[in-house]
Each structure stands twice: as structure tokens, then as C-alpha cells.
Amino acid sequence: MSKSKTKSIVLFIIAAIALVVLPHVLQQFGNAWVRIADVALLYCLLALGLNIVVGYAGLLDLGYVAFFAIGAYLYALLSSPHLTDTFPAIKAMFPGGLHTPLLVVIPLSLGLAALFGVLLGAPTLKLRGDYLAIVTLGFGEIIRVFMNTLDHPINITNGAKGLDAIDPVHFWGLNLGKPLKFGDYTVSSVTLYYYLFLMFVIGALVISHRLQNSRVGRGWMAIREDEIAAKAMGINTRNMKLLAFGMGASFGGVSGAMFASFQSAITPESFNLMESVMIVAMVVLGGIGHLPGVILGAVLLSALPEVLRYVAGPLQTMTDGRLDASILRQLFIAGAMISVMLLRPRGLWPAPDHGKSLQTKS
């Protein structure tokens, strides 16, 4: 076994242990810190999904949050009292209320989001670059507006009020909404969610990594570099692009379902354009098309601003309330986006060989 391989295995084991222990350390400082880690993991999942569309296939998607919303609303509808309260027919079918198990919801949200991804992809196949960006952006807005207005004539989404009382994740007799007790030691609910999300992120990482080195992944990258040349090489660009949209969307759908159960209440405003933009920023900031970079970008842009909230208190009193936590957070995000791009235009941790063809051009 070569030395570098041993080193990477050791590193891997250390990272794995660190990830497992992390929530227990954070838990000591309060559950709010574990929540930050949970949300960061959800963003990792979203960023990995978008990375398939933007990073691998090179299709700029500014409405990605729509798939997140679809997953979230699907889970919320299937696991909250809203449908049974609104429709007597459903109430009659499920007298005990709708409590769809996780193992049903996950494939459903995955499938529905993928379907919408393909639906979005189909009419936009001919578009390139910025035209695609505006159409995806419009799609995201359309979904959000429908979440807002589908409370009449039939109340499906409950409009701007959103849905609440969503069930926590429960499977195999384990309810993630309640803390788990081992003797004296309590594992809080957020820590349980942490492990669930971590598993999803690892799964997504493995899928992304395998895709990257597969025939499909190479096809996507060929399309990204030069669509016409890719077509000439016999790649079915239409199917490949639709596949990218569908796969990317499915990650978003699962992430959305997890988000709904984790938050236990959702409103359409959680899924605005700014969220889409943030996810794109995570992917690009970290290193587009490069998995460690994407994870880094997602953690950086989702967790660090939250951490800032906790140090913002003194600053707020110093500046007479003009600099409150949310403003500070926005300043940090904006500053990070601008400075990172200026200093490292290819991202914080770019793929080693990405952009070669671009360098020789111009």
C-alpha cells in the first residue's frame, strides 16, 4: 500500500469520527448549534443536486429552489393534518390522519421533483446560457406563486400561511421528533436529524462521485464544454440534459421533504428566488463541478452567517441597532461572494483540471 493511500485512509477515518462526534460536542453548547449543522447538511444536499445541473452539465439553473419547495410541500401535505382537515373524503379514508411513512415519502418526493425537473427541462432544451437562466428563474417564481395562491378555489397549499403541524420523521419505531435516552445520556432530536441528514449527504456524495466518473458524467461534461462537439461524438444531448435536470431535481426534492419534517412548518416565503441564488452561489463559490468544493461552499455560506448571529449582539448595541444580526449576515454573504470570486475566480477549491479549455481560449 502506498504512503499517500495510507495517509488518505487515515484522513478519511479522522473525518468520519469527527463527523460522528460533532453533534454531541455542539449539543453541549445548546441545540441551536446542532440546528445550524443540520441546516448546513441540508444545503450540502441541495448544492450537490444543483452541482449535477450547473457543475456537470453546465446548465445554469436559477430556479432550483422550486424542487426543494415541491419536496417540502409533498411531505407537508402527506404528513400534516391539512388535507384531512380540508377534505372530508380524505378524512373518511384516513380517520387517524395522514401519517405517511418516510420510506414512502422519500421515493415520492424524489420522483415528483424529478418529474418536474424533466418538465422544466423539456421546453428549455434549445435555450442556452442566460436564456436558460431566466426561464428557470421564471419557473421557480411560478412554483412559488402557486404555493401562495393554491388556497382557492380548492385549498391545497393553504396559501401564504403555509402548512404547519408537520410530522417529524419516524421510521422503524424511531421518532426523530423526540429526544432519545440512553440511560443518563440524552441524544436530542436535532442530533438524530443530523445523523439522518448526514446519511443523505453521504449517499448524495457517493452518487455524485460515481456519476462523475461514469459514462453519463463524462457525457454531461462534454456537453458543458461544447454541446455541438458532444453531439457530433454521438452523445444524445437531449436525453443527457433531461437526465441532468431530473437527477438534480430529485436531490432537491428529497432535501425539501427533509426540510419540511425538520422545520415542522413551511411557508412559500422559504422558497424565494434568493434561496435559488444562494444555492448557485454555494456551488460556484466552493468550486463548480468539484465535490469537496461544493460541500465547502455550502457549509461556508449556510453555517458561518448563522454563527455570526451569535456574535452580533454587542455590535448591535454599539451601532444603535443599525447593524442587526440579519444585516450582518447579509453583509457577510455579499462580502464573501464578491471577495472570493475576485481572489479565486474558479472557486475556493476548484477541480484540478476544470477550465483548461477556457484558459487557452480568449
Add this chain to the structure above:
Amino acid sequence: MEIFLQQIINGLVLGSMYALVALGYTMVYGIINLINFAHGEVLMVGALTSWTAIGLMRDGMPGAPGWVILLLATIIACVVAAALNYTIEKVAYRPLRNSPKLAPLITAIGMSILLQTLAMIIWKPTNKSYPTLLPSDSIIVGGAAISPTQIMILVVTAVSLAILTYLVNYTKLGRAMRATAENPRVAALMGVKPDMVISATFIIGAVLAAIAGVMQASNYGIAQHSMGFLPGLKAFTAAVFGGIGNLPGAVVGGLLLGLIEVIGSGYLGTLTGDILGSQHSDIFAFAILILMLTVRPSGLLGERVADRA
């Protein structure tokens, strides 16, 4: 019929504001292929600057007529917005001109967030009522009411467009701009300074955006830090609708989008039996955009762009 005429007038007013902002997007895109996401924020800064200027001038010279104050405030707003957009280009876009295409897009988004946040710090995140400086009694034309502010908007848009057309088509700067849009390297060989042309483009775009900002604030009587976001988005849609990079396209796209939005929100409810209503006017515009782009992928007046040089 009167209602329809009223809708047309409202649509044209809204559309002309979109057109002015869309021109800024399309000019920048035509020359450096960048979606300047911060453009809507330039509009917001213009509007808020004029609000501050109006407040100061009303205290400073109490007897001055409203239109003088509005004119002076607009000029101040244009100067501030131009300086701002010039700085943005120099700081955030110029160093990235040869970087991967998404990098300047991210700095543009960052700039947009930064400007909104700074506006929140400087002007406080509250709604500010924008004074009505022109007479407020409407003129009745064929049963439809049109206010002096709306007339002002239509006139100012027409004049701005005339000046811009002259500038782009008949001046040395305009020729340089068109040459740079066509091919920056060859233009540079012919003695055009691309950096100068790009700066000029950003300045012109900012002036148009600031005018639109002042008009929007006077029309709705309100100004606040996020007022640039939606018009920016709509104007960008309008620019794409008309074919991005194409100046007449931006104007046509802006006016059409304004008309579609107003007429759509006016009649959508009655046409669909209240299933869709005025709250869907935004997505009506987007849906039409998506439909049109599937038929004409390069926009209404856009030329078929050659695939990758």
C-alpha cells in the same frame, strides 16, 4: 372600453419603466455578456437618493415649484447612480473579464445583496412615502384617467429613448459601443478603448435606471430598500423577451411586458372564472416568456446567435 383604454395607459406607463431598466441590462449584456444582477439595485439607489435630495431641497428652498425640485433630484440621482455603477463595474466585473463565465455573475449577485444591505443601513429598512411633486388631478382622455406623473413618465421615456437612439447610432461613442459589442478585439485594433466603452455603457445604463427609479417612486409614492428587486427581475425578463443584446428589443419587450402584466391582471380573473386572478399577473408574464422562448429561443427581435465562436 374605458376600462380597456385605462389598462392600456397603465400598461404603457409600467412598460416604459421596464423598458428603461431593460435597456441597461441589454446594453451591458450586448457588450460583456454579463447579466448585471445589481442593476435593479442601482434603480433603488437612484430612487432613494432622489428621496433624500427632495427632502433636503424642500427644507432648503421652500418656495421652489415641484417640477424644479423633481428635475434637480432626478439629476442628482442620475449622477450618484452613474458613479455607483461605474465603481461597481471597475471593482467587481473588470478584474473578472477573462474568468469563467459564472464568476462575474456571482459577484453581480453579491453586489446586489451588498447594495440592498447598505441601503438598509443608510436609509433604514422602512417604507418612505415619496412626495407627489407634480399636480395630482388627473386628466380625462376618452374616459380614462391619466395623471400628470404618468404623462411625465411617458414623455421622459420617449425623450430618453430618442437621446439614446441618437447616441448609439450617430455619435462616435455609439459607434465604438456597437463595434465593441460586435467584436471587442477587432474594435480594440481599430483604436476603440474597450474599457472606456464599457464604463460608458455602465454609466448610461445607470442613468436610465435612476430615471426609472425616480419615476417608479413618484408613480407609486413609495420608496424602500428592496424596491429595485422586482422591477430589475421584470426588466431582465423584458430584455430576454425582446432578445437580449438588442436595444429596440428591450424597449419592445418592456412595453409588451407592461401591457401583458396590466391587461393580464385585469382580465385574468373574469376569463378563468376566478380560478386565476390578479395575483397571478407575475407568473402570467413568466409563462408567456417561457412559451415565447420555446418558439423563438433567441427572443422576439434577437438574432440567431452563432453557437460559440
